[in-house]
Amino acid sequence: MNSFTFSNGRTIKNxxxxxPMTTYSSNKDEFFSEQELRYYENRSKDVGMLITAALSVSVDGHGFFNHVSLDSDRNVARFSEFTANLKKEGAVIVAQLIHAGKLALPAEIGENDVIAPSSVPAKRPGYAIPKEMTNEQAERIVQDFYEATKRAIKAGFDGVELHGANGYLIQQFFSPYSNRRKDQWGGTIQNRLQFPLAVVQAVQKAVAELKPDHFIVGYRLSPEETGQTGIALADTKLxxxxxxxxxxxxxxxxxxxxxxxxxxxxxxxxxIGRELIDFIxxxxxxxxxxxxxxxxxxxxxxxxxYDLVAxxxxxxFRPRFGKAIVENKPITFKYSPFMFIKNDLPRGLFQFLKQVIQTELTGKLKNAWRR
Ligand SMILES: Cc1cc2nc3c(=O)[nH]c(=O)nc-3n(C[C@H](O)[C@H](O)[C@H](O)COP(=O)(O)O)c2cc1C
Structure with a gap:
């Protein structure tokens, strides 16, 4: 398989x-458990780039049980060991950064409120009704992305990916459905762009200050939302x-x-992919x-x-899936939702998958995979 070079000069081996996949298995200290460390190591060998589970940038940004976090300095040294270990086989390691906004879990954010651009409940069941955040809180979260990026750089990550997809905070600000604000962060599409762009700017400022080599800043987005006032493709093009x-x-x-x-x-x-690839x-x-x-x-x-394939x-299901691809060999496993049973998945992820499969089988929830 061919290597790929980004315009900033960073090359990935294929x-x-x-x-990015959340593993629901961190220790109480919000760092990866031993099981998660092994899980990543086993999957880092063949890919050109590995994007971590979404890591929370803020104390009130945790959207998953047993969520790993970059919201303080306490784990930076251990993240450094993590990146050094995964880079051994030549993968480029990118930290996905998230604030969950209204999809934050009260049990995971201590005394803090669940906050969002507006007090619009999540469409998914089981979440708290969020409070509309103040302007100061919005600015503080932008700053949290800046601080988390600095920590990621210090910890030896090769890049960060901003989680602007799947209904989390960055997308909530961009969405006319979730963002009903009347201040500079809401209303017109130009205003709804302000938060995502402020986060990009803050992250790029951290990179400009610390000057890591060929550091990647990527952005993940969900091209559309359902509903009359959901994000439309025309918005996404802007x-x-x-x-x-x-x-x-x-x-x-x-x-x-x-x-x-x-x-x-x-x-x-x-x-959708075709339309946007042509547009880009x-x-x-x-x-x-x-x-x-x-x-x-x-x-x-x-x-x-697509330039890169995630x-x-x-x-x-198959930690060395990439080996067969890289060596141009046929894949010898049959893809089935039950494959994971045989694998080395961290306990929390295993439980999550079991639950999702049961729910999908009973038809209660479609696309429960997306996180
Ligand atoms: C267990 C699990 C956890 C996930 N966690 C994240 C996440 O933290 N961040 C994210 O952007 N997407 C997350 N996703 C979505 C995946 O990145 C991916 O988009 C989705 O699984 C579709 O790709 P696939 O068909 O190859 O699985 C998750 C998916 C799964 C199955």
Whole structure:
């Protein structure tokens, strides 16, 4: 497989990326458990780039049970050991940074309130009604992204990916459904862009100050939301233009299937990835993801136009999935939701997958995989 070089000069050894996947298994100190360290090590060997589980940047940003966090200095030394170990086989290691906003879990954020751009409840069941955050809180969270990026750099990460997808805080600010603010952070699309762009600027400031070599700043987005006032593809194109203008290093589409059609009435016959790849027209590298589970799928995703191809569940089921791809060998496993039973998954992730599969089997929740 070919290597790939970003415009900032960073080269990765091949175009396979481990998709960010939360593992629900950290210790009480909000650092990876031994099981998680082994899990990452086993999956780092064949990919060009590994994106970690979403790491919280703020004490009130935790969206998962047993969430790993970069919200303080206390684990920086251990993150340094983590990155040094994973880099041994040549993978580039990127930390995904998140604030969960209204999807924060009260049990995981101590005395803090669940806060969001506006007091609009999550569409997913089981979440608290958020409080509308103050201007100062919005600014503090932007600063938290800056501080977390500095920690990531000090800990030897090669880049950060901003989690602007799957309904978390950055997307909440961009969404006309979730963001009903009347101040500078809400209202017009230009205002709804302010928070995502302030975060990008803060992260790039941290990079400019610490000057790590060829540090990558990527952005993951969900191209659309359902509902009349959800994010439309036209909005996403404006976001993409703004990110390209600010020299983002890559854009990562969060899709359930890399070649899926849209989820809005006006896009139900439109292949979203294709439309956006054409729109981007090679101005920035694009990562595709979603049900890529064989050599054929990897080839198809590249021919589709994705520069890099992220693998999620197939890597859970087969830690050395990439080996077969890199060596151009046929994949010898049958992809099934039950495959994980045989693998070395951290306990919390195992429990989560079991629960998701049960819920999917009983038909209560579609796409419960997306996090
Ligand atoms: C267990 C699990 C945890 C996930 N956690 C995250 C996450 O922390 N951040 C994120 O952006 N996406 C997350 N996702 C979504 C994946 O990155 C990916 O987009 C999705 O699984 C589709 O790819 P796949 O079909 O190859 O699995 C998660 C998915 C799974 C299955």
């Amino acid at each position: 175009t396979l990326v481990m998709a 976001l993409i233009d703004a990110l390209i203008q600010r020299n983002i290093d890559y854009i990562h589409f969060s899709l359930s299937q890399f070649n899926q059609k849209g989820i809005r009435p006006e896009t139900k016959n439109v292949e 027209d090679r101005r920035v590298p694009v990562i595709g993801v979603g049900k890529i589970k064989s050599l054929k799928d990897v080839v198809a995703a590249h021919s589709y136009g 693998i999620g569940r197939a890597l859970l």
